[in-house]
Amino acid sequence: MKQVTKHVIRNDLKRLFTYRLCLIGFKRxxxxxxxxxxxxxxxxxxxxxxxxxFSNYKITGNKKGGYNIDELLRAIDEVIKHQDDQYMILxxxxxxxxxxxxxxxxxLRKMIIVASFDIDPAKQSKRWNVPVLPLEMMDDIIxxxxxxxxxxxxxxxxxxxVANRLYDLGIKGILNFAPVILKTPEDxxxxxxxxxxxxxSVIYYTQKVI
Amino acid sequence: MKQVTKHVIRNDLKRLFTYRLCLIGFKRxxxxxxxxxxxxxxxxxxxxxxxxxFSNYKITGNKKGGYNIDELLRAIDEVIKHQDDQYMILxxxxxxxxxxxxxxxxxLRKMIIVASFDIDPAKQSKRWNVPVLPLEMMDDIIxxxxxxxxxxxxxxxxxxxVANRLYDLGIKGILNFAPVILKTPEDxxxxxxxxxxxxxSVIYYTQKVI
Numbered sequence: 001m002k003q004v005t006k007h008v009i010r011n012d013l014k015r016l017f018t019y020r021l022c023l024i025g026f027k028r029x030x031x032x033x034x035x036x037x038x039x040x041x042x043x044x045x046x047x048x049x050x051x052x053x054f055s056n057y058k059i060t061g062n063k064k065g066g067y068n069i070d071e072l073l074r075a076i077d078e079v080i081k082h083q084d085d086q087y088m089i090l091x092x093x094x095x096x097x098x099x100x101x102x103x104x105x106x107x108l109r110k111m112i113i114v115a116s117f118d119i120d121p122a123k124q125s126k127r128w129n130v131p132v133l134p135l136e137m138m139d140d141i142i143x144x145x146x147x148x149x150x151x152x153x154x155x156x157x158x159x160x161x162v163a164n165r166l167y168d169l170g171i172k173g174i175l176n177f178a179p180v181i182l183k184t185p186e187d188x189x190x191x192x193x194x195x196x197x198x199x200x201s202v203i204y205y206t207q208k209v210i
Numbered sequence: 211m212k213q214v215t216k217h218v219i220r221n222d223l224k225r226l227f228t229y230r231l232c233l234i235g236f237k238r239x240x241x242x243x244x245x246x247x248x249x250x251x252x253x254x255x256x257x258x259x260x261x262x263x264f265s266n267y268k269i270t271g272n273k274k275g276g277y278n279i280d281e282l283l284r285a286i287d288e289v290i291k292h293q294d295d296q297y298m299i300l301x302x303x304x305x306x307x308x309x310x311x312x313x314x315x316x317x318l319r320k321m322i323i324v325a326s327f328d329i330d331p332a333k334q335s336k337r338w339n340v341p342v343l344p345l346e347m348m349d350d351i352i353x354x355x356x357x358x359x360x361x362x363x364x365x366x367x368x369x370x371x372v373a374n375r376l377y378d379l380g381i382k383g384i385l386n387f388a389p390v391i392l393k394t395p396e397d398x399x400x401x402x403x404x405x406x407x408x409x410x411s412v413i414y415y416t417q418k419v420i
Contacts (some may be wrong), residue, residue: 009411011221017407022391042391086413099309100405105389109406111413148416151409173412179315181232181252189415191408195310196319197227198401199361201219202383203296203321205399206358 009191012053013080018043019050020076023069035066085110087145091162092154093118093132096177096195100151101130113151115141135165142169149173156180163190219401222263223290228253229260230286237279245276295320297355301372302364303328303342306387306405310361311340323361325351345375352379359383366390373400 022042026034036054037047051062059075061067090097090113100106101113117135118124124132133141141147150171154162159178166174173189176182179197182190232252236244246264247257261272269285271277300307300323310316311323327345328334334342343351351357360381364372369388376384383399386392389407392400 009415013411013414014407017404017411018391021389021404021407025391080410080414088409095309095312099305102305103405105406106409109410111406111409149409149412173416175409175412179231181228181235189412191412193403193405193408194227194231195313195403196315196321197224197231198403199298199316199321199359199385200290200319201223201227202359202385202399202401204223204290205219206383 009189012056015043015045015049015053016057016076016080019053020073020080023073023076027069027073031069033066033068036062038066085112086149087112087114087147088149088151089114089138089141089147090116090130090151090153091118091135091138091166092116092152092178093120093123093128094153094155097151097153098128100153101128114145114147135162138165139169142171147171149175152176152178154178219399222266225253225255225259225263226267226286226290229263230283230290233279233283233286237283241279243276243278246272248276295322296359297322297324297357298359298361299324299348299351299357300326300340300361300363301328301345301348301376302326302362302388303330303333303338304363304365307361307363308338310363311338324355324357345372348375349379352381357381359385362386362388364388 019039022039025042035047036050040047040050043050057079059072059079061071061075088111090101093116097116101116106113113130116128116130116132117138118132119135124134126132148171150166152159152162152174156178159176159180160182163174163182163184167185167188171188174182174191176190176192177195179194184190229249232249235252245257246260250257250260253260264270267289269282269289271281271285298321300311303326307326311326316323323340326338326340326342327348328342329345334344336342358381360376362369362372362384366388369386369390370392373384373392373394377394377398381398384392384401386400386402387405389404394400
């Protein structure tokens with residue numbers, strides 16, 4: 001039997017994205033080189049953590065005078081960035097779903113939502129940036145575009161059913177906006193964004209800590 | 211001089227939200243009691259981690275036969291949940307901003323967006339769930355409703371300026387959707403949601419790991 005482990009988005013991978021964002025910021029400000037402690041301070045971690053993360057992902061380039069920012073960005077892109085257009089689908093054309101199909105930055109980063117799906121025929125007839133199709137057509141679209149990634153923006157109550165269906169159709173990664181913990185097999189990655197929890201944790205700090 | 215430390219959303223607080231979500235799920239399924247390892251498995255962490263997190267937040271109630279789910283939920287709510295309506299503002303009525311002012315779950319969780327702000331007069335004249343006002347009116351609204359929390363959904367290029375302004379007006383917590391690392395003083399918490407990075411990290415796993 002194939003041995004699989006449950007996949008979770010690792011924190012060091014998340015930090016790699018943060019580093020990239022910081023580096024782009026430094027570049028815009030006109031810098032060419034920087035030290036790990038400068039990058040760490042900007043990203044909110046220690047210089048040790050920066051070096052450890054880079055070492056884990058085999059990102060080199062620390063010389064006297066620090067890292068060359070362009071080289072670092074290329075090395076990080078090498079690790080995290082898909083080179084070609086990535087096709088994905090979205091399920092659930094509520095407020096969040098509609099915002100996401102219109103979110104231009106996805107396309108700039110070569111992430112293309114090829115179709116969205118909703119059970120509501122009224123939504124299917126409306127014009128958005130992408131076609132809105134009935135769920136019965138998911139199979140066809142997933143096969144046609146070799147889709148591996150889906151954005152799930154359906155109500156909590158139907159999220160598990162849709163996730164099961166996506167898995168059966170070969171989806172390997174889900175960005176889940178429904179406020180539920182999905183039960184999924186171990187050869188699929190689920191990344192949860194719970195908007196209420198994110199907002200409530202900000203409130204927590206403003207009330208109890210700051 | 212007052213000693214302040216930079217605040218970041220702690221992972222154990224994030225897990226507390228996850229535990230709550232899992233517990234609500236178990237309750238819906240008809241369970242009354244559960245063990246820390248059951249909760250850990252559902253939340254994707256070890257039983258030790260569950261007990262350690264509970265201990266950190268002084269959440270007790272582990273007896274022979276496990277925890278009572280209702281008691282646990284009450285204890286977690288005691289830690290993380292504001293009891294009264296929390297008023298907040300939103301800045302930037304693009305796709306994401308518009309979705310968030312219409313996101314009903316915020317209100318169910320007593321998080322009320324009292325007003326949103328946008329520099330575009332065309333957006334100010336449109337009708338949404340909340341009034342859309344010019345940025346000049348932020349000060350009045352923040353004072354009137356004693357607002358401490360803001361959602362930032364403006365383009366990357368203006369995010370830092372708006373964040374500075376929010377801080378000057380007394381905002382203590384920001385949920386930031388703009389894809390930039392904000393430079394902020396230490397007595398404010400910023401929680402970043404970078405939608406592209408979240409989606410890209412899912413792609414990373416489907417391409418390289420699974």
